Amino acid sequence: METIAPLWLWIVFVAFVLGALFVDFVLLKKQGAHEVGVKQALNWSLVWVGLSFVFNALFWWAVKDSTGSSALANEKSLEFLTGYLIEKSLAVDNIFVFLLIFSYFSVPPAYQKRVLMIGIVGAIVLRTGMILVGGWLLAEFHWILYVFGAFLILTGVKMWWAAGQEPDLNDNPALRLLRRLMPVSKHYDGEKFWTVENGKKIATPLMMVIAMVALTDVIFAVDSIPAIFAITSDPFIVLTSNVFAILGLRAMFFLLQAAASRFHLLNYGLAVILVFIGSKMVLIDVFKIPVAVSLGVVIGILAITMVWSAKTAPNT
Numbered sequence: 001m002e003t004i005a006p007l008w009l010w011i012v013f014v015a016f017v018l019g020a021l022f023v024d025f026v027l028l029k030k031q032g033a034h035e036v037g038v039k040q041a042l043n044w045s046l047v048w049v050g051l052s053f054v055f056n057a058l059f060w061w062a063v064k065d066s067t068g069s070s071a072l073a074n075e076k077s078l079e080f081l082t083g084y085l086i087e088k089s090l091a092v093d094n095i096f097v098f099l100l101i102f103s104y105f106s107v108p109p110a111y112q113k114r115v116l117m118i119g120i121v122g123a124i125v126l127r128t129g130m131i132l133v134g135g136w137l138l139a140e141f142h143w144i145l146y147v148f149g150a151f152l153i154l155t156g157v158k159m160w161w162a163a164g165q166e167p168d169l170n171d172n173p174a175l176r177l178l179r180r181l182m183p184v185s186k187h188y189d190g191e192k193f194w195t196v197e198n199g200k201k202i203a204t205p206l207m208m209v210i211a212m213v214a215l216t217d218v219i220f221a222v223d224s225i226p227a228i229f230a231i232t233s234d235p236f237i238v239l240t241s242n243v244f245a246i247l248g249l250r251a252m253f254f255l256l257q258a259a260a261s262r263f264h265l266l267n268y269g270l271a272v273i274l275v276f277i278g279s280k281m282v283l284i285d286v287f288k289i290p291v292a293v294s295l296g297v298v299i300g301i302l303a304i305t306m307v308w309s310a311k312t313a314p315n316t
Contacts (some may be wrong), residue, residue, distance in 0.1 A: 002234075004063055005059070005234075009062045010236065024250075041252075044248075044250075046255050048244070048247055051244070052245075052248070056081060056228075057077075059076065059077055075291065076237065082231050082295040084245055085298055086227055087224055090227065092270065094249070095253050095256050098116070098119075101212050102115075102209070105205050106211075111188070111206060113250065115210055116253055118210055120249055120250060122217065123217045126221060128243075130225050131225060134229060134275070138229060145281050148230070148284075149226075151226060152281065154278075158276035159274060160272075178211050178235065179208075181203040188301070192204055224242075225242070229281070230281040231294060242274055273302075276297055
């Protein structure tokens, strides 16, 4: 798997991610269990988006410095931006499912932050492995692109038909399996994942929530990772755009939690984006859609859907 990124930029990226996670966990421990307000979530969302753009500017400079080509630097930074926006928009679907999980298990708002932090670390590790495997498959078997494309089209169609329908966790096979594998307490014990009842160590509902969040990310990663390979095959761009989108997931969750009802039609837009990206992959050897066009289409679909959602949002 070839990448245009120099080694030093890989080191900077890894150091940045480790530093960001360290700061987040230190702040989490210092603040203790507490409910995240809309203002705090908005400020952190702006911070993560800003850092993503700063990193993209550094990436542009690195490509320009190593190749001497501004045109190539523009192309690669545009690929990062497009991939970041796609992953960020598809992460919205994760958030709606997280909201459902937290509501189903009646997770106290003060404990939700820790669950999401652990989920983010798990998502980064999981997606790194999946991206490396996916990149190797595409390098060895070009026809995998058509499989990915067809899968995204089918997923988009399925998402369109499922939009507006309330998922039922009671019928979730993964949840039924987890309940059979481990005894679970009926009560929370602070932020603990394990507690003792009648002299036996058993899981708390928070452990069940962590497991469901992890399973959810596995499912959604299968959709989102192939989508970004339609934009670029460079493993550095695929990985960094994914990770930067994930790092801002916690803040975006609390932001959308307060405004979920105003984006009730967003899943329709996400479904159209998946179909578009899938079609781009299927047609890649017939007609290659420019990255700038892909970025414009994704932004346009999101903008139309959000405006449409705002205009038709139920009055509360």
